[in-house]
Amino acid sequence: MRQTLSAVLAAVVLCGLAMAANAPAPDFKLEPLGAGVWAAIGNDGGKAGANAGFVVGDDGVAVIDTFEDPGAAKDLLAEIRKITPLPIRFVINTHYHLDHVNGNDVFAAAGATILAQRNVRNWERTENLKWWGDKIKPEVKARVQSLKLPDVVYDSGVDLFLGSRKVEVRSYPGHTGGDSIVYIHDAGVVFCGDLFWNHHIPNLIDATTKAWVPTLDALMGYGAGKFVPGHGEPGTALEVKAFQQYLGDLRAAVAQAQSAGRSGDALVQAVLPQMQAKYADWGFFKEFAKSNIEQTSQELAGTKRLPKPAESAAANKPQVPYLPLRVQVGEKAPDFALPSASRGTVRLSALQGRAVLLDFYEGFW
């Protein structure tokens, strides 16, 4: 009997160990931030590769970013399914970098409409190739070139409604030129994507730090209690301020070294110890501190290569605005003020039932 019991105990213990060994370490942890608002915080160096999040409303779910790995995205979808059976209606990509978009297809297959700033659609399948350089494997290249793109794009922002719950998406410059934040007013939460790195050194490969510093003032201006970064733990305005200070310190130190005539390696060697003294304990210091200095030096010298922005919808508008009004032939059409030359008026005529521009007069008829 004693023998049997110890055999059973041994089996239980062994089985438990085996399960612990087989269970993969979770790539992210869920953090509740308020009613129906969750952050999914990725482990540094893990498969998730970045943070994500989701908001549950009355009639559906909006997901913010989709991780670097489709497997981690599937795990996130499974976690959402444990919390709510409501449909995943929207995914917002905060920017094009692979660690925020590679799980898009998982959520598209679940029925979500994917939204992002206009440039994300232009850059997702092209600019994401640069992480590998010439040594990119054919299968990786094929994956990047077939990433699920946003279905809907906007220039400066869009409001989404999950029933009565409002999700405000707004674009800001700084990190890539195509970044958005997602503001949940009723929960006091801002999902910042990579416009905010909490206690982590940022990736500045596409950055314009000059524009980024005032963007962080704008984010703090939301007056939210919680700011979810693209990398690191959720923070408050204090941590956003500390991140802004990092960018300010970096810009000042690089500018000072440049004005002392330094460039290249000498400039890096002059600036790195100053950054190390203050930020050595930040995540990704080893990975990004040196390239941050080089890239900021290029930015300040005006030689930095940046991804080319897509033409905005406003730029694509015809010079003479299309006037969607119907008039009868012979009917007097109203005068219109041209938006770009407000001191003039236009006279319209009717052609096949449509108003057409007849002529333009500087002044008044």
Ligand SMILES: [Zn+2]
């Ligand atoms: Zn990222």
